[in-house]
Amino acid sequence: MKQKIFLLIFFLSTNILFCQNNFYHTDTVQEIRINFYDSDWDNILDSLYVLGDKQRILAHLEINGFSYDSVGVRYKGFSSVSVNRTKNPFNIKLDYIIENQDHFGTEKLKLSNVIQDPSFIREVLTYEICRNYMPSPKANFVNLFINDTLWGIYTNVEAVNKDFLIDHYQSKYNSFFKCNPENLNVQIGGENSNLSNTHGQDSSDYYLFYDIESDYGWTDLYNLIDILNTNSDSVNKVLNVDRTLWMHALNYSVINFDSYIGYGQNYYLYKSLTDQFSPIIWDLNMSFASFRLTDASQLYFNGFDISQAQNMDPLVHYNYISVSPRPLMQNLFNNDTYRKMYIAHIRTIMQENFINDLYKNRAQFLQNLIDSYVQNDTNKFYTYNDFTTNLTNQVSLVSSICPGIFQLMDERSNYLSNYFGFNGPPSFVINSVQPINFSLGDNLTFNSEVAEANNVYLFYRFGENEIFNEIEMFDDGNHNDGASGDGIYGCILNNSSNSIDYYFYAQNDSAGIFYPQRAAYEYLNVKSKINSGSLVINELMSNNKSTVKDNSGKNEDWIELYNSSNFPISTNNLYLSDTISNLLKWKLPNSVVLPGDYLIVWADEDGNQGSNHANFKLSNLGEIVILSNSDSTIIDSISFPTQNEDISFGRSPNGYGNFTMLTPTFKSNNDFTYAFNSTNRNNFKAYPNPFNEKLIVKTSFNFSVKDILGKLVLRNKKNTIINTQNWKSGTYFIHLEDNSVHKIIKL
Numbered sequence: 205m206k207q208k209i210f211l212l213i214f215f216l217s218t219n220i221l222f223c224q225n226n227f228y229h230t231d232t233v234q235e236i237r238i239n240f241y242d243s244d245w246d247n248i249l250d251s252l253y254v255l256g257d258k259q260r261i262l263a264h265l266e267i268n269g270f271s272y273d274s275v276g277v278r279y280k281g282f283s284s285v286s287v288n289r290t291k292n293p294f295n296i297k298l299d300y301i302i303e304n305q306d307h308f309g310t311e312k313l314k315l316s317n318v319i320q321d322p323s324f325i326r327e328v329l330t331y332e333i334c335r336n337y338m339p340s341p342k343a344n345f346v347n348l349f350i351n352d353t354l355w356g357i358y359t360n361v362e363a364v365n366k367d368f369l370i371d372h373y374q375s376k377y378n379s380f381f382k383c384n385p386e387n388l389n390v391q392i393g394g395e396n397s398n399l400s401n402t403h404g405q406d407s408s409d410y411y412l413f414y415d416i417e418s419d420y421g422w423t424d425l426y427n428l429i430d431i432l433n434t435n436s437d438s439v440n441k442v443l444n445v446d447r448t449l450w451m452h453a454l455n456y457s458v459i460n461f462d463s464y465i466g467y468g469q470n471y472y473l474y475k476s477l478t479d480q481f482s483p484i485i486w487d488l489n490m491s492f493a494s495f496r497l498t499d500a501s502q503l504y505f506n507g508f509d510i511s512q513a514q515n516m517d518p519l520v521h522y523n524y525i526s527v528s529p530r531p532l533m534q535n536l537f538n539n540d541t542y543r544k545m546y547i548a549h550i551r552t553i554m555q556e557n558f559i560n561d562l563y564k565n566r567a568q569f570l571q572n573l574i575d576s577y578v579q580n581d582t583n584k585f586y587t588y589n590d591f592t593t594n595l596t597n598q599v600s601l602v603s604s605i606c607p608g609i610f611q612l613m614d615e616r617s618n619y620l621s622n623y624f625g626f627n628g629p630p631s632f633v634i635n636s637v638q639p640i641n642f643s644l645g646d647n648l649t650f651n652s653e654v655a656e657a658n659n660v661y662l663f664y665r666f667g668e669n670e671i672f673n674e675i676e677m678f679d680d681g682n683h684n685d686g687a688s689g690d691g692i693y694g695c696i697l698n699n700s701s702n703s704i705d706y707y708f709y710a711q712n713d714s715a716g717i718f719y720p721q722r723a724a725y726e727y728l729n730v731k732s733k734i735n736s737g738s739l740v741i742n743e744l745m746s747n748n749k750s751t752v753k754d755n756s757g758k759n760e761d762w763i764e765l766y767n768s769s770n771f772p773i774s775t776n777n778l779y780l781s782d783t784i785s786n787l788l789k790w791k792l793p794n795s796v797v798l799p800g801d802y803l804i805v806w807a808d809e810d811g812n813q814g815s816n817h818a819n820f821k822l823s824n825l826g827e828i829v830i831l832s833n834s835d836s837t838i839i840d841s842i843s844f845p846t847q848n849e850d851i852s853f854g855r856s857p858n859g860y861g862n863f864t865m866l867t868p869t870f871k872s873n874n875d876f877t878y879a880f881n882s883t884n885r886n887n888f889k890a891y892p893n894p895f896n897e898k899l900i901v902k903t904s905f906n907f908s909v910k911d912i913l914g915k916l917v918l919r920n921k922k923n924t925i926i927n928t929q930n931w932k933s934g935t936y937f938i939h940l941e942d943n944s945v946h947k948i949i950k951l
Contacts, residue, residue, distance in 0.1 A: 227267070227310060228342030228362055230332055231569075233577060236313070236360075237266040237349040238277065238296070245277075250287040253279045260300055267307050276300025282388065284319045284489075291356050291583035293317045294348075312365060315346055315358040320494045322586040322594035322606055324578060325570040327359045329609075330458055330488040332566065333557050337549070337725050338450045339372035340485050347577050356581035357574055364472050364484055365417075367812070373482070374668065374793055374815030377755045379421025379475040382486075386412045388469065398468030398500075400529035401433040421475065428473075428481050436535035440671070444482040445536060446545070446724045451483045452533060453549035456518040457558075457620070459493040459612065464532060466499045477669040477795075483532075492609045500528035510598065510607045514615035518550060518623065519543065544716030545709065547625035552721045554626075558617045567595055567609055629715035630657035633691075635708060637730050638684075644734050645771040648697045649684040650706070652677060652719070657710040660693040663724065666701035666774045667796030672724055677708075701796060703731035703774035731777055733833045739773050739797065740840045741831055742766035743854030745868055746807075746822035747847040751935075752870045754817075760808035761822040763829060764871060767797040768859040777834045780805060782820045787832040790818045802871045822847075872910070872937060890938055893951050899926045901938065908939045 226232055240263045242248055248261050260276030279285045280295035296313040299305045318324050327343055334340035341362035348355040362368065366376035383397035395402065396413065403409040407422035414425060428442050439445065455465045463470050463485070472484035493513040498505045502525040504512065517523060521530050522537035536542045557563045571592070578584065578591050590599045597608040620626060633653035642648060650662050660677040677693035679685055685694030697704070707723035709716060720726050743764040745751065754760050763780065767773045774796050781789035793815035797803045806817045822829070822844075830841040842863055844853045852868035855861045858875045866874060888903040901907065901924055909918040909926075911934060918926065936951045 227308060228344055228360065230328060230342075230344050231573065233345045233347055233357075233574060234360060235266075235268055235349070236315070236346050237352070238294075239264040239266075239351055240277070249277070249279055249292070253285055254287065260295075260297060262301065263296075265296065265298065270307060272298050272302075272305055272307065274301035275305075280314055280316070284317055289317075289319075291317045291319075291585070293358070309367065310362075311367065312363040314361045314363050315348065316361060316489050317585075318357070318359060318489065319585050320490045320601070320606070322590040322599040322601075323492075323567075323571070323609055324357065324359075324574060324591060325567055325595075326491050326494060326609070327361065327489040328570060329563065329567055330454075330460065330491040331361070333458070333553070333563070334454050334485055334488070336556070337454065337553065337722055338447055338485065339368075339482075341368065345574050345577070354580065354582070356583040357577040359489065364486055368484075369474055370812060370814060373474055373476045375477055376814065378418065378477075379424040379473075379481075380416070380418040381421065381425060381473045382415040382417055383413075383464070383471050383473060384415055384469050386415075388467065395500075395528050396468035397471075398464070398528065398530055399429050399432055399532050401429050401531075402529060417472075424475055424481075425473070432531050432535060436531070436538070439535070440480075442480060444476070444478070444480045445542065446672075447482045448532060448536065449542060449546045450549050450725065451485050452536075453518075453546055453553055454485060456516065457550055457553045457616070458491045459513045459516060459616070460488055460491040460495075461493070461497065461499055462487060462490040462495040465530070466495065466497065468500070468528070468530065478671045480671060493607050493612050496604065500530060501526055510605065510612065513607065514612055515619045516616075518547070518620070541711065541716070544625060544711050545718075547623070548629065548716045548718055548721075550620060550623075551626050551629070552718075554617055554620050556721075558613050559621065563613065564610060571595060625715045627715065628656075628712070629717035630660075630710040630712055631655045631717070632708065632710065632719040635719065635728075642700065642730075642732050644702045644732065644738060644769060644773065645699055648700045648704070648730075649694060650675075650677065650697060651685060651692055651694045652708050652710075653692045654708075654710045655691060656712055657693070658712045660708065660710045662695050662697070662706060662708060664697060664704050664706040665796075666704060666772050667776065668705075668794045670796050672705075672707075699771050701772045701774045702734045703729065703776040703794070705729050705776075705794075729776075731774070733835070733837060734773060734778075734839060736839055737860070738767070738769040738771075738839075739775075739778075739831065740766050740768055740855070740859060741829055741842050742802065742859060743852050743866065743869065743874060744807075744822065744829060744842070744844060745847065745850075745852040746844070747824050747849050747851070749849045751850045751852075751868045754806050754808070754813065756810075756813055758808070760806050760810075762870070763805045763807055763818075763822075764854070765797065765803045765805065765831070766855075766859050767799050767801055767803075770799050772799065773797045775803065778839070779832045779834065780818055781830045781832065782807075782822065782827050784828060784830065787830055787836045787838070788834070789820060804871055869937075890951060895928060895951060897927070897929050899928050899951070900924075901926065910937050910939060911935075 252259055260278045262274050263277050265272040265275045276297040278295050280293040284293050294315045299311050331340055331343040343361045346358045346360040348358050369376040385396045407426035431442050432439050455463045470487040472486055473481045475481050497507045501520045503520055505527045519537055521533040526534055579588055593599055594608055596610045599606050635652045638649045652660055654660050662675045662677055663672040665672045675695045677695040679693045681688035683694040686692045705727045707727045708719040746761050748759045775792035776794040778792045779788045781787050783789055807820055807822045808817055809819055809821055810817045824847050826845045828843045831839045852866045853863055854866045854874045856864050856874050858873045890901045910916055
């Protein structure tokens, strides 16, 4: 809802803009100053840690000169904390007391004390590599002062929280878990958060092994565990397998065993818009074999030395017995194609970072960046000589030896370069899509010239809320592929959308390869414009007082788009605006709207809630709403008048009629008045209306009941008395469906 608008002009200094974009920039060192209100702050934090209490104490915070009052501070982590240490890691919450307080969008700081890394750069360097292949936190360095005393150099890692989810998954309200057990089992064979089903057949049996970060999700997590362990052939429906293979490939490439592949911990799971769980890599401070304890396999369950780390088998849980279940590896690696895809990802990581020695340049740059800060850090756990040495050579720790990063990775690159499946993959020559100029609903031909391939596949989707679908391509002369056996593979995608994300995968008997090689994190796209009438503005509401709430529980303005075509429509490259002079005001998310389906856009200026929240509101006094292609050609527009409370403005008949004031039909058909003939009318009764504890429906038709959000409440009933005591107050719709009748009745 938008009432009056006042124009305010602010001067934004270049320093403010720089800070906003620079807080996690890898090539900079931030300055943070904590000033605790309590003089015995260290004793208080020690006591909270010993008690396992996650409460915080208050402090004043300065970040690069910007001040924040009443932030909450506690220790971070498990093994890196000790009451006998001066330099402990910190978890700082800026909005602990003051609501919505943040540092240019950052609400939580996670500062690590670099206790297991004499080189100081393992965490920052590894996250930088990971961000090329999957959503991963940003990380850099912080020079920390406490009560105006230099405390030392820390790594500064972006929190995996709801802001992170919005940035990478366009939503934050779905099932979300931190996969760290309440009590880490460090014994040989410990399962921890390994996604095995050995703890029981009820979701409550898993409470101690996973930390839920969302309002709900235990049923979703148990469903993933059940399918992964009992029906792994279907696991792609509930798990982003490609993202999982990338996580394993990264961990094994750089020997990051303080992770799923080691102790079965230190990763996140988020259920994305595709209804698949995606893993998120986390806690890389002991990468490059700083952590070398058990991986629960037959070969390395007692841990491993540096030589074994250099020559670590990336398929150890496939080639050897797993002492403790690791189904996220075992059950995926049992699939021949997944194994080849996994080794293809390792090949990409090694070729792009290690075989070409690029990582050495970055490692040396990062060490040079923090050299003076390390020298001035009197609380560091290692000598300055250890710092400079550990880049190339091993350094002794308290109970083990930390290999030099170059010492490890030179040999690891050589080992993996000769691993079965690394060499001899097919090679892509050229790829194409025809026709170049296509329209919504056209059939598209995808061609790929590939050498030395047995199988070639196209993976495609029409929006980020869809799973990538798979089509096999053929070189048989029957799939618009040219002559049979000419090395050109083809397939036809029927009834295409206006925007297609896609990539290719090819394999032979020994190896696989992707194009582009970073797929599916990176992919190709072809798109076309859509014409007027195919996707329409169907309904809107600018004075939503009590009709419907968004995910945050607020009654916000909303706009309903409707796909009136016979083909799936992608909103990629489409824009909404309330200003005729700025048609590209807000870019819609890359989503697909199926034929006859709806997409809701919340007009609330709150992109922090998700990708379907626009950067403008609607005026109660009336204004214009415009849907456009990226070239500013208008697809649909509507000027609406003054809006009364809880009355919408929509098309009747649904999808193509003129606009009129309506009783709102959020994400549903606008037509309440489909005509019944006299016979049909006599075959239906629903009473009382309004109803309270029960609803009586008498009809010979099949029907379902949905709430105002379109959520199914009841399905496929005929004559019945419905107990509605537990139904929430609100508006409901009876959908009558029969061969000759389709009617919606509001109650």
